[in-house]
Amino acid sequence: MNTALTQQVFDLIRLNNPLIAVESPLQERLRLLKNLAGECQQKNVNCYIWTLEDDQLHQLQVNEDLVLQQVLDYQSIAKNRREHYFEVLRFWKTTNLQGILILEGIFPWLGTNTSDPDFFLTAEWIKSALINLKLYNRNSNKTAILLGPNASLSSDIAAEIPTVTQKLPTVEEISTHLLGVLPNNYSETEIHEIALATVGMYLADIDYGIKQAIASGSTNAQELTKKLSAYKVDLLRRVYNIEFLQPPAIEVGGLDLMQSAFKRYKRLLTPLAKAYNLRLPKGILLIGPPGTGKSYSAKACSQQLGIPMIILEWGSFRSYGNLAEYKLKNLLSLVDRINRVILYLDDFDKGFAGDDDLSRRLAGMLLTWMQERTSDVLIIASANNIEWLPPELTRSGRFDDIFKVDLPNNGERHSIFTLHLARFDYRFRNGNGFSDEEWHRLLKATHRCVGAEIQAIVERAVISTFCLMFKDDVLPVGELPPLNITLSALLEARNNINPLAIREAERIESMRNKADLQGQASSPVDSSIYSVGNVDIFGG
Structure with missing residues (x-):
């Protein structure tokens, strides 16, 4: 079977390239070798393979399966004059054998430079041997294919070796x-x-x-x-160290302006929008203090658009070191192939906390991809500290929409409380559950609490209510009595937490002020019956 990758390789051979790099994942190795060997047989060309593991040369043939036949000439010649482990490069340059030689395991010496002197000397020898092999074997009916899962080449040799990459299947x-x-x-x-x-x-x-x-x-x-x-x-x-989620079934309390924007994005995926050359935004940036609902908003966008979401902790790429760019390249290829998907970069700012060269290179790769991609992938990134982000990431034309996700106002806190209380107390599913006076007391007591803290307050109140209702763990006979969450239980739970926006008031206000300078509002002015106008920001 002549795959697209095999076709690309033989196109380069026809253009007289004696040295070719092929990037292919390990799990596809057997299929690729069969395809290459099978194509060689059809063209009456010999196909050989050398692996770093055993330093042996085999000829590849395909019957019903892949057959390897040891090449004794290499073993005898290499054994007599071996100076190091990569004698195969010298052998292929001078041997009378012709055809294609597949070399597995060389790429680690062809990537980025290292400070280890022994590794450096070996890498330089291999690069020199490859260049000599390329010059010596031009017009000699001999081609060397460098094969591996990561075909990263250092800048001093990249131009000399054309590279083909096995893409994910359509x-x-x-x-x-x-x-x-x-x-x-x-x-x-x-x-x-x-x-x-x-x-x-x-x-x-x-x-x-x-x-x-x-x-x-x-x-x-x-x-x-x-x-x-x-x-x-x-x-x-x-x-990929990512989380892949199908569109969730969730409800969002507040953030109405952002929710309206998500509905517009959905229309941009329609054939009508495509007919007018309209596209999704290059990227969406959510900025604001921790716990205000940035991750939840990304899931809400997934629900609104009806497309899955990939969640990636952006800072995790730093832990890959020299492999970080390779990992990011593969991930971006993945989301391009999946196409209609949200790529959510969680804690985007933490990936730039070190302000080092790796962070800048990763940012450059992401920006280039965001500018050039043609797939219907929506990038959503969240950040607490926008000042950590490189300026080029936040300038106009990078992230088309920047939303400030702020502390919830009274009306939004009422919605968030109602959503969480309805999970446990049926009164909040179809009605209000509390009087307006009780709501005013609760909302005043929870001023500057974020969504995550409201959820914690509700769950603590539910647990205390459950423990008061049932002194033992015996399941009652008949229908379960309802849990009636009282205002006093919620206020007691509120007294047992210290909201971050009060505990770290100076730091949170700094985040909010900087977000104000960059982002558009994600919520309208509070027009609910619970709006109280100007209040003391510290809840006094």
Whole structure:
């Protein structure tokens, strides 16, 4: 089977490139080797492979499976004059053998520079040997393919070695592959649905997921789709250190202006908007103090648009060190292939707290991708300290919309309380639950509390109410009596917490003031019956 990647490689060979780099994930290695060896057989070209692990040269052939035959010439010649572990480069330059040589395991010496002198000397020798090999083997019917999962090349050699990268398969490619894998009784529509569920995985991963699902007894299309979706979520978490969420069913208290903006974004995904060349914003930035609902707002956007969300802790990329750019490149390729998805960069500012070269390089990669991408990916980033972000990230044209997510006003706190109380007390599901006077007392007592703190207050009050109602753990006979959450229970729970906006008043006010300078309001002026106009910001 001649894949697009194989076609790219042979196109470069036809252009007389004696040295080519190929980036392919490990799980696709067997399929790629079969494709390369099979294409070589069709063209009557020899195909060889050398691996760093055993320092042996084998000729590749394909019958029903991949066959490796040891090349004894290399073992005898290399053994007699080996000076170091990469004698294969010198051998391929001078041998009478012709065809394609696949070299696995060399890329670590071709990436960024190192301060280790031994590693540096080996890396320089390999680079020199590759350049000599390229010059020596030009027009000699010999091609060396450097193969690995990370084809990162340092700047001094990158221009000399064309690189091709194995991309994630498209929905169409997956559907075609599934036709040869799934039972014949699956309809075209069912196969398309399974393909949609598996976008973001390589074919080898899809095959493994199908085997697992069938082994567990999932034989119909609906069960298989569900199992493969769960397998993909787990795989993406392990490979990319991200969380993949389907559109949640949530309610949001307040932030009406931001919610209206999300509804506009949904219209930009329609065919009518596409006909007018309208697009989603390049990015959305949510700024404000901790606990004000930035992450919750991103989930609300996922719900409004009806598209899944990938949650990434941006600061985690710093822990990858030299692999950070490779990890980010792969992640951006993933979201591009999934297409209609929200990429949520949580705690975006923490990734720039160090103000080092790595942070700037990652920011540059992200900005370039945001400017050039054509996919329907919506970037949402959240930040507490906007001053940590590089100025180029917040200038006009980078993040199209910047929202200030502030401390909730009285009307918003009423909505947030109602949402959380309704989870436990039926009175708040269809009615008010409290009198206006009781609400005024509660809202005054919780001034400067954020959404996360309101949730904590409600849950503490629910626990204390439960413990007072039931002195033992015996399940009552008949219908469960309702939990009636009282104002006094909520006020007592409020007294047991110290809101961050009061505890760290100076720091929180600094965040709010700086957010005011950059962001547009996410909430309108409070026009609810609970609005009290100007109040002492410290709740006095």
